Amino acid sequence: MDLHFGDELKQLQEEVRRLLTERVSANLLRRLISEDEGYDPALWRTAAELGLLGAAVPEQYGGSGLGERAVCAIAEEMGRAVAPLPFFSSICLAAEAIKLAGAPAQKSAWLPRLASGEAIGTFAWQEGLGPPETDVDARFENGRISGVKSPVPDALLADVAVVVCEGPRLALADLSKGVRREPLRGFDQLRSHAKLVFENTPAEAMDVPDPKDALRRLYDRAAIYAAFEQLGAAESAMFMARDYTLQRYTFGRQLASYQAVKHNLANILVMVELARSNALYAAAALEADAPDLGAAAATARLAATRAYETAARENLQLHGGVGFTWEADCHFHYRRARLLALSLGSPAIWENRLIEALTKKNAAAA
Amino acid sequence: MHQTAPPARIDESAFRREVRAWLADNAAEYREARAWPEAELVARSLAWQKRKAEAGFGLITEPPGLGGRDGTAAMASIFAEEEARYHTPTFTGLGIAFGMALPTIRKHGAPEQYRRFAEPTIKGEAAWCQLFSEPSAGSDLAGLRTRAVRDGERWIVNGQKVWSSWAHHARFGILLARTDPTVVKHQGLTFFVLDMRTPGIEVRPIRQISGKSDFNETFLTDVVIPDANRIGAEGEGWACAMTVLMNERHGASERASVSHDSVENLLRAALAAGRLDSSSVRSKLAQWWVEEQGLKNFGLRIRAALERGETPPPAVAMMKLVSATKMQQTNAFLMDLGEYGGLFSEPDRPEQEQVFFQYIWSSAMMIAGGADEILRNQLAERVLGMPSEPRMDKVPFNELPGIKSS
Ligand SMILES: Cc1cc2nc3c(=O)[nH]c(=O)nc-3n(C[C@H](O)[C@H](O)[C@H](O)COP(=O)(O)OP(=O)(O)OC[C@H]3O[C@@H](n4cnc5c(N)ncnc54)[C@H](O)[C@@H]3O)c2cc1C
Numbered sequence: 001m002d003l004h005f006g007d008e009l010k011q012l013q014e015e016v017r018r019l020l021t022e023r024v025s026a027n028l029l030r031r032l033i034s035e036d037e038g039y040d041p042a043l044w045r046t047a048a049e050l051g052l053l054g055a056a057v058p059e060q061y062g063g064s065g066l067g068e069r070a071v072c073a074i075a076e077e078m079g080r081a082v083a084p085l086p087f088f089s090s091i092c093l094a095a096e097a098i099k100l101a102g103a104p105a106q107k108s109a110w111l112p113r114l115a116s117g118e119a120i121g122t123f124a125w126q127e128g129l130g131p132p133e134t135d136v137d138a139r140f141e142n143g144r145i146s147g148v149k150s151p152v153p154d155a156l157l158a159d160v161a162v163v164v165c166e167g168p169r170l171a172l173a174d175l176s177k178g179v180r181r182e183p184l185r186g187f188d189q190l191r192s193h194a195k196l197v198f199e200n201t202p203a204e205a206m207d208v209p210d211p212k213d214a215l216r217r218l219y220d221r222a223a224i225y226a227a228f229e230q231l232g233a234a235e236s237a238m239f240m241a242r243d244y245t246l247q248r249y250t251f252g253r254q255l256a257s258y259q260a261v262k263h264n265l266a267n268i269l270v271m272v273e274l275a276r277s278n279a280l281y282a283a284a285a286l287e288a289d290a291p292d293l294g295a296a297a298a299t300a301r302l303a304a305t306r307a308y309e310t311a312a313r314e315n316l317q318l319h320g321g322v323g324f325t326w327e328a329d330c331h332f333h334y335r336r337a338r339l340l341a342l343s344l345g346s347p348a349i350w351e352n353r354l355i356e357a358l359t360k361k362n363a364a365a366a
Numbered sequence: 367m368h369q370t371a372p373p374a375r376i377d378e379s380a381f382r383r384e385v386r387a388w389l390a391d392n393a394a395e396y397r398e399a400r401a402w403p404e405a406e407l408v409a410r411s412l413a414w415q416k417r418k419a420e421a422g423f424g425l426i427t428e429p430p431g432l433g434g435r436d437g438t439a440a441m442a443s444i445f446a447e448e449e450a451r452y453h454t455p456t457f458t459g460l461g462i463a464f465g466m467a468l469p470t471i472r473k474h475g476a477p478e479q480y481r482r483f484a485e486p487t488i489k490g491e492a493a494w495c496q497l498f499s500e501p502s503a504g505s506d507l508a509g510l511r512t513r514a515v516r517d518g519e520r521w522i523v524n525g526q527k528v529w530s531s532w533a534h535h536a537r538f539g540i541l542l543a544r545t546d547p548t549v550v551k552h553q554g555l556t557f558f559v560l561d562m563r564t565p566g567i568e569v570r571p572i573r574q575i576s577g578k579s580d581f582n583e584t585f586l587t588d589v590v591i592p593d594a595n596r597i598g599a600e601g602e603g604w605a606c607a608m609t610v611l612m613n614e615r616h617g618a619s620e621r622a623s624v625s626h627d628s629v630e631n632l633l634r635a636a637l638a639a640g641r642l643d644s645s646s647v648r649s650k651l652a653q654w655w656v657e658e659q660g661l662k663n664f665g666l667r668i669r670a671a672l673e674r675g676e677t678p679p680p681a682v683a684m685m686k687l688v689s690a691t692k693m694q695q696t697n698a699f700l701m702d703l704g705e706y707g708g709l710f711s712e713p714d715r716p717e718q719e720q721v722f723f724q725y726i727w728s729s730a731m732m733i734a735g736g737a738d739e740i741l742r743n744q745l746a747e748r749v750l751g752m753p754s755e756p757r758m759d760k761v762p763f764n765e766l767p768g769i770k771s772s
Contacts, residue, residue, distance in 0.1 A: 303656045
């Protein structure tokens with residue numbers, strides 16, 4: 001399998017990096033947190049104009065059809081910049097869910113709008129505490145949803161949601177019609193979340209023959225995109241720590257010259273490189289729809305989660321007291337790493353998914 | 367990497383079929399794993415190398431006259447993958463030959479030298495050893511004291527090497543020696559090929575914690591090396607040594623995919639022990655899987671980069687770091703699964719001997735070819751661009767404390 005991102009993708013990735021470096025400053029992020037915003041609409045419009053939102057949307061639905069690896073490359077840059085955009089919710093979750101489970105009319109109605117950025121989508125699965133996918137109480141009957149979904153990412157901005165209901169069944173809800181949204185106070189205020197209260201709210205059935213399988217596939221795909229987001233973010237936290245320790249002096253020496261500091265960062269580098277290797281493999285498996293996609297997705301997610309959480313924590317630690325201040329910006333990663341570690345299910349859940357996949361493979365081989 | 371025009375694309379599936387058929391005909395006796403006494407292992411390894419060379423598989427990227435077939439790196443990987451389905455004999459003396467000595471001589475030596483040493487090696491007539499470390503120079507390799515003094519068209523060498531793996535079966539050794547003690551230590555070194563049959567070489571075995579004696583002390587007394595066996599210029603030995611170490615670290619992490627401590631086998635063992643329901647067991651298996659796959663995929667990236675003509679990034683140092691630690695942890699786990707009884711091998715569980723051996727061997731992996739701490743320094747310095755360690759040795763070698771007085 002070819003793990004290499006070709007020149008075209010690399011160029012795209014560099015463009016995205018340039019755009020986000022220019023437009024996403026620490027000042028902007030701090031201001032957005034203070035204003036309880038978590039979203040920069042002007043930047044979203046620019047991203048849409050550059051065609052970043054429709055990368056994995058087929059051309060017939062108004063996308064550019066660049067493919068899944070392009071989404072991976074963009075997600076990596078979103079993570080690196082901690083970009084205040086609903087990219088993951090709208091593109092990596094909602095658009096993917098509609099691609100996987102939507103009827104042709106639903107695809108025609110929503111994919112072009114998601115690809116153009118005119119509409120924002122989200123995916124509502126969680127109901128309070130506990131692992132995803134279990135104990136879903138929301139009901140979908142006679143074209144109406146009743147129940148409470150929480151937390152739902154970017155739910156205050158979203159125009160449409162794919163909702164997981166009891167069964168499981170998947171429903172597509174136009175959020176302009178009869179949904180109550182209650183903002184949530186979250187640990188990472190840079191990505192807003194809300195409670196969606198459905199009270200006999202009209203919605204459309206997404207009549208995919210095997211919704212359980214569709215959900216499993218959606219989680220696998222989302223996990224791979226998230227792994228790239230975590231990877232870009234981990235690298236950013238690692239370089240932030242490196243750069244700080246290069247310019248800080250203690251006992252007459254650069255902080256970065258102490259072996260304890262070097263070894264700490266070398267260990268993070270190893271985690272980042274393992275995570276990158278596993279993410280690249282998973283991206284190739286995704287594009288090829290390989291039989292081991294499930295295991296590859298879990299592997300990529302676990303590696304990336306570990307790399308990002310470690311990098312984010314150590315970055316703060318290596319900044320010393322300054323790291324604990326609002327102005328030092330270590331907190332963006334410190335919080336975001338936790339959000340990305342749990343939003344699709346914690347490491348324990350993915351470890352189980354992985355071991356189940358390997359056990360199945362082992363049984364099949366025996 | 368030598369610079370030649372990229373070879374024409376080959377039909378990989380046809381080549382794979384050819385390799386499979388040839389192995390089926392020639393490697394049938396190596397379908398099962400077997401342990402041979404040391405002398406037989408060496409003899410069989412050389413004989414097997416010879417057989418490969420006769421069929422053009424000796425070193426696939428070389429021309430037919432050298433036991434190859436002008437093949438591509440991709441073909442070499444295909445052959446390696448297919449050969450890995452068998453348990454063909456090999457030993458460290460060939461690993462050093464192909465993984466370290468030949469690539470270095472090709473990069474730093476003259477074409478005539480490469481040909482002179484590659485031919486007998488590829489044809490299964492020569493194993494190699496590495497004569498770098500000394501009692502006072504391991505991690506600090508450039509501090510070595512073995513002296514080579516020029517005498518017209520030859521060099522006279524005196525000194526002591528240590529930890530020389532498989533030197534007692536080697537035809538050639540790669541030797542790093544000090545040729546100029548009056549300059550800073552890294553600059554006074556020169557790289558040689560030593561014919562191990564030269565008078566004045568004494569190889570004495572050292573008993574290891576495994577109970578075996580794979581490595582030796584090597585004493586060099588007035589040993590003569592012709593100048594034609596000097597690789598690279600006088601005083602440029604450090605660059606050659608770096609090439610050797612880079613290759614050694616990369617090679618040390620390439621292990622058979624079917625080893626007893628692969629995660630698939632750990633999973634089976636946990637299942638058999640009734641422990642797969644434990645969340646701590648699952649968590650460990652998942653973590654090792656992430657590392658195993660990460661290494662495999664990292665290896666694919668490196669291989670592809672080499673095939674694109676790029677040089678391997680300094681990050682390859684991490685492969686040994688990750689694989690050695692994982693080896694230690696996973697073999698400890700295979701003992702843990704049996705609790706107290708896991709520390710004993712019974713006739714019905716002979717595979718436990720493998721576990722003991724790998725647990726012991728992992729400790730050597732963390733030291734040999736660059737200890738973990740040294741590799742971490744390198745990752746931090748070469749990949750992340752952090753400052754090098756403060757040093758006290760930037761003076762001429764013969765003015766260093768400890769050297770000056772002696
Ligand atoms: C099984 C085996 C086979 C070997 N085969 C060969 C061979 O064939 N040929 C050959 O030439 N050599 C061989 N070696 C030698 C090997 O390369 C050295 O043992 C190794 O480089 C370490 O050097 P040392 O033993 O002198 O340990 P030292 O350099 O004394 O190191 C001792 C400890 O201190 C740490 N340390 C050293 N310097 C630093 C530093 N600056 N910062 C932090 N920590 C540090 C090390 O990481 C290590 O943990 C072999 C070794 C083993 C174990």
